[in-house]
Amino acid sequence: MLRIERLSGGYGPTQVLRDVTLEVPEGEVTCVMGRNGAGKTTLMRAIMGQITRSAGQISLQGQPLQSLPAYEVPRQGIGYVPQGRRLFGAMTVAENLEIGLMTRGKGAQTRETVLALFPRLRERLDQAAGTLSGGEQQMLALARALCLDPAVLLLDEPTEGLQPSMIQLIRDTVTTLRDQGVAILLVEQRVEAVLNIADRVAFMEHGRMAEITPAQGLVPDGAIFQRYVGV
Amino acid sequence: MGTGPLLLLATLEGTVMAAVLALAAVGLSLSFGVMRVVNVAHGEFFMLGAVLAWAVAQAVPSAPLGFVAALVICPVLVGALAYAIDAGLLRRLKHDPEATIVATIGLSYILQQGALSLFGPDARPVEAPFTLRLQLPWFGYSGYKLFVVVAAALVLLAVWWVMTRSRAGLVMRATQIDRATARAFGINVDRVYAGTFALGAGLAAVAAVLIVPIQQAHYLMGHDPLLLSFIVVIIGGLGSIRGTLIAALVIGLADGILSMLYPPTLAKIFATLAVALVLVFRPQGLFGARP
Ligand SMILES: Nc1ncnc2c1ncn2[C@@H]1O[C@H](COP(=O)(O)OP(=O)(O)OP(=O)(O)O)[C@@H](O)[C@H]1O
Numbered sequence: 241m242l243r244i245e246r247l248s249g250g251y252g253p254t255q256v257l258r259d260v261t262l263e264v265p266e267g268e269v270t271c272v273m274g275r276n277g278a279g280k281t282t283l284m285r286a287i288m289g290q291i292t293r294s295a296g297q298i299s300l301q302g303q304p305l306q307s308l309p310a311y312e313v314p315r316q317g318i319g320y321v322p323q324g325r326r327l328f329g330a331m332t333v334a335e336n337l338e339i340g341l342m343t344r345g346k347g348a349q350t351r352e353t354v355l356a357l358f359p360r361l362r363e364r365l366d367q368a369a370g371t372l373s374g375g376e377q378q379m380l381a382l383a384r385a386l387c388l389d390p391a392v393l394l395l396d397e398p399t400e401g402l403q404p405s406m407i408q409l410i411r412d413t414v415t416t417l418r419d420q421g422v423a424i425l426l427v428e429q430r431v432e433a434v435l436n437i438a439d440r441v442a443f444m445e446h447g448r449m450a451e452i453t454p455a456q457g458l459v460p461d462g463a464i465f466q467r468y469v470g471v
Numbered sequence: 472m473g474t475g476p477l478l479l480l481a482t483l484e485g486t487v488m489a490a491v492l493a494l495a496a497v498g499l500s501l502s503f504g505v506m507r508v509v510n511v512a513h514g515e516f517f518m519l520g521a522v523l524a525w526a527v528a529q530a531v532p533s534a535p536l537g538f539v540a541a542l543v544i545c546p547v548l549v550g551a552l553a554y555a556i557d558a559g560l561l562r563r564l565k566h567d568p569e570a571t572i573v574a575t576i577g578l579s580y581i582l583q584q585g586a587l588s589l590f591g592p593d594a595r596p597v598e599a600p601f602t603l604r605l606q607l608p609w610f611g612y613s614g615y616k617l618f619v620v621v622a623a624a625l626v627l628l629a630v631w632w633v634m635t636r637s638r639a640g641l642v643m644r645a646t647q648i649d650r651a652t653a654r655a656f657g658i659n660v661d662r663v664y665a666g667t668f669a670l671g672a673g674l675a676a677v678a679a680v681l682i683v684p685i686q687q688a689h690y691l692m693g694h695d696p697l698l699l700s701f702i703v704v705i706i707g708g709l710g711s712i713r714g715t716l717i718a719a720l721v722i723g724l725a726d727g728i729l730s731m732l733y734p735p736t737l738a739k740i741f742a743t744l745a746v747a748l749v750l751v752f753r754p755q756g757l758f759g760a761r762p
C-alpha cells in the first residue's frame with residue numbers, strides 16, 4: 241500500500257532521516273518505535289510532504305507521492321493525526337470535521353459514519369475545538385482524519401497523556417479500521433500497547449530504520465525494546 | 472447652527488469616514504491575520520482603485536452608469552493585480568514577514584509612480600451617481616454620503632458572511648490558525664494566500680471607489696488610508712475582524728467629530744494617542760488574542 245524507499249530528508253539543511261525504507265501494508269498495523277528525537281514524527285511529516293526530502297521514494301499503490309505538492313498528498317487518501325493533535329482550536333468541532341470532509345469531497349454519509357464512532361463529539365459539534373478535554377481533542381483529531389475515508393492512516397502517539405478508557409476507545413477504533421483494510425502507521429511508545437495492536441514493529445534510531453520485525457514473538461521485556469526504546 | 476445640529480452633522484461625517492475606513496482596514500486586517508504579513512502597499516491599492524474609478528468613469532458616458540461600472544470593475548482589477556503580485560513576488564519570498572515589508576515598500580513606490588505616469592499628477596473628480604440631498608430641519612445632507620455608509624455596511628456584511636459561513640472562509644481561517652496542518656488536509660495554502668491578498672486589496676479598492684465622488688482621485692492619496700488602517704488594525708487587534716470594525720467606528724467617528732468641532736490636527740493627535748495607549752497597555756489590541 242504505502243511504500244517508503246531509501247528516504248532521506250530533514251529540516252532545511254539539517255538532515256534527520258537517513259536512508260529509511262519501510263512498507264505499510266493494507267489491513268495491518270505497522271508500529272514505529274524509537275527514543276525521543278529518533279525521527280518518528282519527522283518520518284510522518286516526510287510522508288505528508290511537509291519537510292525537505294533529499295533522496296528516496298514514497299509511493300502509494302505504486303503512484304509516486306514525493307513529487308506532489310504537500311496539499312495533494314492527503315487527497316490521495318492519507319489521513320494524518322499529528323503528534324499533539326494540531327486541531328484548529330478556534331474553530332468548532334463541526335468545522336474541524338468539515339475541513340476533513342472537504343479534503344476528498346466526502347459528504348454527510350462519511351460524517352455520519354465518523355460521528356457514530358465518537359458520539360461524544362456529536363454532542364459538542366458547536367463547541368470550539370480548543371475548549372474540549374484532552375481526550376475529546378484526541379477523538380476529534382482522529383475523527384477529522386477519518387473524514388477523508390483514508391486508505392492509509394498515520395497516527396503519531398495518539399494516546400499520549402490519555403486515561404485508560406480513552407486509550408481503549410482509540411485502540412478499538414484503530415483495530416476496526418485495520419480490519420476494514422486500512423493501512424495503519426502508528427507511532428507508539430508503550431511496549432504493552434504495541435504488543436497488543438501491532439502486526440509489525442519498526443525500530444528507529446538516529447533517523448535510521450534500525451530493525452523491522454513481526455510483532456508475533458516479541459515479549460514485553462525483550463532485549464529489542466531495551467535496546468531501541470530503553471525500557 | 473446650534474451645538475446639537477452641529478454634533479449631528481459631525482456624527483454623520485464621522486460615520487461616513489468610519490464606513491470607508493472600516494472597508495480599507497478590514498482589507499489590511501485580512502492579510503495581516505491570515506498571511507501574517509504587513510502589506511505596506513495597501514494604501515496604493517486604495518489609490519489605484521480611486522484612479523481607475525476615474526478612468527472607468529471617463530470611458531462611460533453616463534455618470535451613474537460610469538460609477539456602477541467602476542464599483543464593479545475596479546475592485547476586480549485591483550484584486551487581480553494583487554493576486555499576481557502575491558503569486559509572482561511574495562510567494563517567492565515565502566511570505567517572510569521582514570522581506571514582505573521591504574518588498575511592499577518598494578511596490579508602493581512602483582504603484583505610485585506607475586499611477587503618476589499613466590494618469591498624471593492632477594486630482595481627478597468622479598461624479599456621484601446621484602445628487603439627492605436630504606433636507607433636515609437644520610441643514611441639508613448629501614444623500615450620496617448616506618449611500619456610502621449603507622454600501623460599506625453591505626460589503627462588510629458580505630465579508631463577515633464569507634469568513635464565518637462559507638467554505639472559502641473556513642479554509643482561510645484554517646490557514647490562519649495552522650498552515651502546515653491546513654496543507655495536511657488538502658488546503659492549497661499558496662492559493663489561499665493569493666486569494667486573501669486579492670480580497671484585501673479589492674476591499675481597499677471598493678472603499679476608494681466609494682470615496683472618489685467625495686474626495687478626488689490622486690496618485691498620492693494612499694498615505695492617509697494606509698496610516699489610518701494601520702492605526703485601526705493595531706487598536707482592534709491583529710487578525711480580529713470584529714476588533715477592526717469597532718476600532719474603525721471609534722477612530723472614524725472621533726475623526727469626524729473632532730475635526731468638525733476643533734482644529735483637524737486634534738483628531739490626528741487623538742488617533743495617535745489611542746494607538747500609543749493600546750500599544751502600552753494592551754499590545755495585542757482590544758480584541759486580538761494574546762500571542
Ligand atoms: N522543525 C524542526 N527544525 C529542525 N529540527 C527539527 C525540527 N523538528 C524536529 N527536529 C529534529 O529532528 C529530530 C527528530 O525529531 P522528531 O520530532 O522526528 O523525533 P521523534 O522521534 O518524533 O521524537 P518524540 O518521541 O520526542 O516525539 C530531532 O533531533 C529534532 O530536534
Ligand SMILES: [Mg+2]
Binds near residue numbers: 280281282323396
Ligand atoms: Mg514525535
